[in-house]
Amino acid sequence: MEKNIEKVLLSEEQIQNKVAEFAAILSEEYAGKNPLFVGVLKGVVMFFADVVRKVTIPCEMDFMCLSSYGGTTTTGNVAVKKDLSVDIKGRHVVILEDIYDTGNSLAFLHKYLLSKEPASLKICTLLDKPERRKPGITLKPEMVGFTIPNEFVVGYGLDFNEHYRNLPYIGVLKPEAYQK
Ligand code: IMP
Ligand code: MG
Numbered sequence: 395m396e397k398n399i400e401k402v403l404l405s406e407e408q409i410q411n412k413v414a415e416f417a418a419i420l421s422e423e424y425a426g427k428n429p430l431f432v433g434v435l436k437g438v439v440m441f442f443a444d445v446v447r448k449v450t451i452p453c454e455m456d457f458m459c460l461s462s463y464g465g466t467t468t469t470g471n472v473a474v475k476k477d478l479s480v481d482i483k484g485r486h487v488v489i490l491e492d493i494y495d496t497g498n499s500l501a502f503l504h505k506y507l508l509s510k511e512p513a514s515l516k517i518c519t520l521l522d523k524p525e526r527r528k529p530g531i532t533l534k535p536e537m538v539g540f541t542i543p544n545e546f547v548v549g550y551g552l553d554f555n556e557h558y559r560n561l562p563y564i565g566v567l568k569p570e571a572y573q574k
Contacts, residue, residue: 396561398571404540404564409520410444412539416518417448420488421549425451426468427486432478432507434499435459436559437492440551445490455514456480460499472502478510487512492551493521494538497531502534521547521564 395402420429431449433442435457446455460474487507494500500517507515517535525544548554549561554571 396565398558398560398568399548399565400568402565403542403545404550404561406562408540409550409562409564410555412520414448415446416537416539417445417450420445420518421450423458424453424486424488428452428454429486429488429492430454430456430482431482431488432482432519433457433490434492434503435476437551437553438490439559440444441492442490445518454480458503461502462498472498474506482507482510482512484511486514487516489515489517491519491535493523493524493547494519494535495526496528497533498528500535501531501533520550 431442431446431453433439433455436459442455446453456478457476458474458478459477461472461473463473489500489503489507491500500519504515504517516537517533518537519535520539522535522538522541523544524541545566546554547564548558548567549564551559552564553559554567
């Protein structure tokens, strides 16, 4: 195990089982609909790549990058750094996310994509940390992989200062790793 990891919260096997489960559900639900999977960079890269490789129906992919300014309003502190490259009007869109934390990013993104009039819009997030949710954010993702306690996690796309994204599992960092 990587030396700065205190404990493994979700093993590679647990994650991959969930990925397979989600891919099967999505393949069934969106058959014949040519869904567009929208990934939120960068945290979602591993989850996105694993899920779409197990999806068995024709589908398309696109990516967005958001930046957040840590303000206090519900959705006013998130900006689009990289926008979609296709028009989603009339499309069946599924947002793939790594984690639903304070909810700022997903609340913003959901509203933003709805304004572009997709035929449908659903959210599939690997992790949910409900204890961190900002009051007033009531959005409920249709698909949630794992509900986790209020601990900062890394691995499988999730970073601390851009490190640890390449770990195949999700773990909790040792306090020393933050203090360095
Ligand atoms: P939000 O607070 O729900 O808007 O989440 C914003 C983004 O912060 C997520 O998409 C993640 O990329 C990142 N994030 C939230 N919680 C964690 C964590 O525990 N570890 C690493 N990144 C996180
Ligand atoms: Mg993210």
